[in-house]
Amino acid sequence: MSQSMNGERRPAKSDRLKKIFDKFFNIETLRGVSTVAVFCGLWQLVVYYEVPYLMYLPRPLDVAKKAISSAAAADYWVDWVLSLLRIFIGFIAAQVVGIPLGLAMGISRTFKEFTFPIFEILRPIPPIAWIPIAILFWPTRELSIYFLVFIGAFYIQVINVIQGVSNISLNQKLAAYSLGAKPKDIFWRILLPGSLPSIVTGMTVGMGVAWNVLIAAEMIAAQGGLGRTTWESYTNHNIPFIVVGMVSIGLAGSLCSVLLRWLGNRAMPWTKKF
Amino acid sequence: MTSSASTGGTHISRDFGEVRFTGVSKTYEKEGEEKLTALEGLDLLLQKRKTTVLMGPTGCGKSVLINLIAGYEQPTTGTVYMDGEPVREPGSDRLVVFQESALFPWMTVNSNVAFGCQVKGMAEAEMKEKTDHILNVVGLAEFRDKYPSQLSGGMQRRAELARALINEPKIMLMDEPFRGLDAMTRQLMQEFYVQLYEKEGHTNLFVTHEIDEGIFLADQLVIMTFQPGKIKEEIEIDLPRPREFKVMATPRFMELRAHALDLLFEEASKALAAGRKSAFDLVGALASSKDSCQVPM
Numbered sequence: 001m002s003q004s005m006n007g008e009r010r011p012a013k014s015d016r017l018k019k020i021f022d023k024f025f026n027i028e029t030l031r032g033v034s035t036v037a038v039f040c041g042l043w044q045l046v047v048y049y050e051v052p053y054l055m056y057l058p059r060p061l062d063v064a065k066k067a068i069s070s071a072a073a074a075d076y077w078v079d080w081v082l083s084l085l086r087i088f089i090g091f092i093a094a095q096v097v098g099i100p101l102g103l104a105m106g107i108s109r110t111f112k113e114f115t116f117p118i119f120e121i122l123r124p125i126p127p128i129a130w131i132p133i134a135i136l137f138w139p140t141r142e143l144s145i146y147f148l149v150f151i152g153a154f155y156i157q158v159i160n161v162i163q164g165v166s167n168i169s170l171n172q173k174l175a176a177y178s179l180g181a182k183p184k185d186i187f188w189r190i191l192l193p194g195s196l197p198s199i200v201t202g203m204t205v206g207m208g209v210a211w212n213v214l215i216a217a218e219m220i221a222a223q224g225g226l227g228r229t230t231w232e233s234y235t236n237h238n239i240p241f242i243v244v245g246m247v248s249i250g251l252a253g254s255l256c257s258v259l260l261r262w263l264g265n266r267a268m269p270w271t272k273k274f
Numbered sequence: 275m276t277s278s279a280s281t282g283g284t285h286i287s288r289d290f291g292e293v294r295f296t297g298v299s300k301t302y303e304k305e306g307e308e309k310l311t312a313l314e315g316l317d318l319l320l321q322k323r324k325t326t327v328l329m330g331p332t333g334c335g336k337s338v339l340i341n342l343i344a345g346y347e348q349p350t351t352g353t354v355y356m357d358g359e360p361v362r363e364p365g366s367d368r369l370v371v372f373q374e375s376a377l378f379p380w381m382t383v384n385s386n387v388a389f390g391c392q393v394k395g396m397a398e399a400e401m402k403e404k405t406d407h408i409l410n411v412v413g414l415a416e417f418r419d420k421y422p423s424q425l426s427g428g429m430q431r432r433a434e435l436a437r438a439l440i441n442e443p444k445i446m447l448m449d450e451p452f453r454g455l456d457a458m459t460r461q462l463m464q465e466f467y468v469q470l471y472e473k474e475g476h477t478n479l480f481v482t483h484e485i486d487e488g489i490f491l492a493d494q495l496v497i498m499t500f501q502p503g504k505i506k507e508e509i510e511i512d513l514p515r516p517r518e519f520k521v522m523a524t525p526r527f528m529e530l531r532a533h534a535l536d537l538l539f540e541e542a543s544k545a546l547a548a549g550r551k552s553a554f555d556l557v558g559a560l561a562s563s564k565d566s567c568q569v570p571m
Contacts, residue, residue, distance in 0.1 A: 171376035174346055178364040179390035179441065189393075193380040270380050270421040 058240040066240035067247070075229075076248075082225040083214060083252060086142070090149025091210050098154045099199060102161025107191065112162075119158065127152040127213040135221055145217045152213035153206030157199070164198025165191055197271060200264035207260055211253045226252060290357050291444035291477035293320040293343055298352035300338050311502035312338040316352070318496065318505060320445065325471065325478040327492035329485070329538060331545040335503030336481045340447045343479065344370050356444065366390055369438035371451040375430050377422040383433050384409070384418040390441040404440055411470070412436040428459040435470070445477040452487070464490060465519060472516050485538065486522060489513075489530055497537045500545040507537055 040060045047059050058066075070076040105112040105119075130151050131144075138144040168191060176190050218227030230245030232238075265272065298316040303309050312335040320326045328336050341347040342354050345364040354361045356368060370376075377386050384405060385392075391401040409415045412432040422430055431451060438446060452460045464487055471478060482488045488495055495509040511530060513521050521527055 169374070169376065171372045171374060172378060174344070174364070175370065175372070175376040175437075176378075176389070176393075178344060178366060178369055179393060179437070180366045181389075181393045185393045189381075189389075190378065193378075196380070268380070270423065 056239065058243055062240045063243045067244045070241065070244055079224055079226045079229045080248070080252065082222075083218070083227065083249075084256075086145050086149055086214055086218075086222075086225065087207075087210055087256065090146045090214075091153050091207060093146065094150045094153035094157055094206060094210075095203065097150075098157035098202075099161055102158040102202075103165060103191070103195070105158070106162045106165025106195070107187075119155075123155045123159075127209065128216050131217055131220055134217075141221055141223065145214065145222055148213050148217045149210045152209040153203075156206040156209060157202040160198045160202030160205070161195055164195025164202075167198065168194035196268055200260070200268065203260050203264070204257065207256050208253070211249070211256070215249060289322070291322040292357055293445060293477065293479070294318070294355040294358075295339075295342075296352055296355070298342065298349045298354060300335070300342065300347070301350045313342075313349075314502035314504050316503070316505065320477055320479055321494070322444075322477050323475050324493040325480060325491050326494045326496060327480045327482060327488040328496050328498060329482065329488050329534070330498030330503070330506075331500045331538075331542045334498040334500050334541070334545075336498065337449060338503070340370060340449050340479065340481065343445065344368050344447055366394075366441040367444045368447060369441060369443040369445075370447040370449060371431075371434050371438060373450045373453050375422065375434060377430060377434055377437070379422050382419050382421055383414055383425070386422065386433060387418075387436045387440055389437060408436045408440045411439070426459075427455050428463055431455065431463055432466070435467070439470075439474060439476075443476055445479060446471075448478065448480040450481050450483065453483075460487075461519065467491070468517050485531060485534060489527060489534065490517065490519075490522060495530075495534060497534065497541070500541045500548065506541065509534060 043057070043060050046054045047057050101115075105115060127148055130148055134144040134147050134151075135141070138147055172194070173186065173190060176186055181189065214225075215227035215230075218225040219231040222228045226245055226249050230242055230249065233241035233245060295316045295318040298313055298318075299311065300313040301309055301311045316339075328339065330336060338347065342349055343356070343361060345361050345368065348362075361368070378389070381389070387408060388401055388405045391404060396404075405418075406415070409418055412435055414429060414432055414436065417425060417429065417433075422433065425433065434451070452463050455463060468491060478491075480488070480491055482491075489511055492511040495511055497506045497509070498504065499506045509530065513524070513526060513530075
């Protein structure tokens with residue numbers, strides 16, 4: 001099917017364009033788009049025929065209009081920036097603290113014996129349950145939200161790093177020792193790259209939880225941000241924007257996931273499927 | 275620094291690589307468990323530049339023996355000597371090729387092979403020269419930038435050999451290194467290894483469960499007893515070198531094979547009587563290999 005589209009007239013010049021075109025307009029995309037279209041169609045019908053319980057839903061078209069007008073307004077983008085910044089700070093802090101801690105716990109049994117019990121007592125507490133104490137504890141609302149995002153990503157990362165270190169095969173470590181590696185070589189050349197796949201998994205999962213926590217925290221405690229604005233649209237009865245907010249949160253979350261996956265693939269060329 | 279300093283491939287003049295076990299025992303004690311004697315009163319000489327093949331049922335302490343030479347474990351009593359020096363810790367003069375690949379999956383073939391030189395702080399140019407040479411020897415020069423997961427099983431094994439050989443070890447400790455390869459690749463690897471070894475001239479300790487592989491590779495075949503691991507018999511394999519697969523069809527090979535099989539059957543049966551499933555597997559494997567002695571190629 002692709003050959004026929006490649007015009008017989010000027011094949012060489014349009015080659016790159018054609019590639020891009022093929023990437024976005026193909027049967028796979030069409031399948032996905034058709035499902036979205038059917039979903040929107042059903043949504044429109046549900047609202048139109050005032051199906052019980054669902055009649056307060058905004059109409060798809062109103063949502064689309066709202067989305068366009070929002071995108072043109074600066075306030076909307078301020079919310080994006082606020083939310084992304086909170087995620088970024090809390091998430092990075094979780095990695096900066098969590099990865100070394102996990103490595104230390106994975107490498108040193110003594111250290112793990114000291115730290116793991118307290119860790120396991122605190123870990124099952126859902127991050128959202130930290131909201132009241134975080135607000136009390138930290139001097140500003142922003143700081144408490146960074147902290148909550150941190151909690152969301154932190155425990156998962158520590159657990160993953162510990163797992164990653166223990167997954168490295170004994171034979172690989174023995175081989176490295178025999179080949180003359182010193183402890184610092186074992187750390188930098190074996191333990192760190194060997195646990196990298198687990199670290200990336202920890203980041204991906206942690207990012208998901210971080211967004212959950214962020215939105216809950218924003219709805220309760222923040223000024224601005226995608227979660228807050230979505231909640232305010234509810235209190236102001238601005239129903240189309242509730243949906244715009246939800247979709248925006250979803251987009252922002254997947255943007256972060258895509259970015260992480262890209263970074264992960266860059267950092268671990270050996271895990272590529274060949 | 276010049277090419278003469280690097281691994282030239284011919285070390286016939288090597289005058290080292292002798293490993294001696296004197297009165298070596300290894301016991302494991304865990305609280306609340308019965309004491310396990312893996313090796314008992316072991317006296318064994320691995321002659322320099324010779325290939326010793328170890329065979330015996332699972333649980334005869336073959337892997338423990340390898341760990342002792344490699345320096346991963348210390349004997350409970352007795353001493354293991356490498357060229358007269360007691361073995362105290364791991365070192366690149368005694369390198370192990372494990373059953374499962376121990377290549378570092380996060381490094382390219384080139385980095386894997388250069389690992390030993392790198393951690394010893396060798397100069398870049400010398401390292402490159404050595405790596406180039408050894409990759410050519412094992413036929414992986416074209417694959418140097420690939421990752422281990424991109425290689426076939428046989429190529430992975432060769433990369434692992436190269437990673438060890440670049441350090442010019444005195445002894446190579448091969449712990450069933452060709453297990454899990456398909457039959458054809460396995461035979462090719464065996465022949466490849468024999469040629470390589472005959473050229474490089476290091477000492478070899480080779481553990482295997484395959485009688486044909488064992489005899490084909492060995493100068494000395496050591497049969498071990500089932501728990502505790504002792505030496506049952508040392509058989510000198512006087513087949514001519516250089517060896518090719520054709521040797522497997524000779525009467526002498528058959529003779530040696532029949533003798534070794536008898537001994538192995540005895541030990542495997544003991545292990546079976548002790549209720550070891552793995553030993554049962556071994557008896558089965560031996561029985562089936564008895565009537566599968568064909569000459570490939």
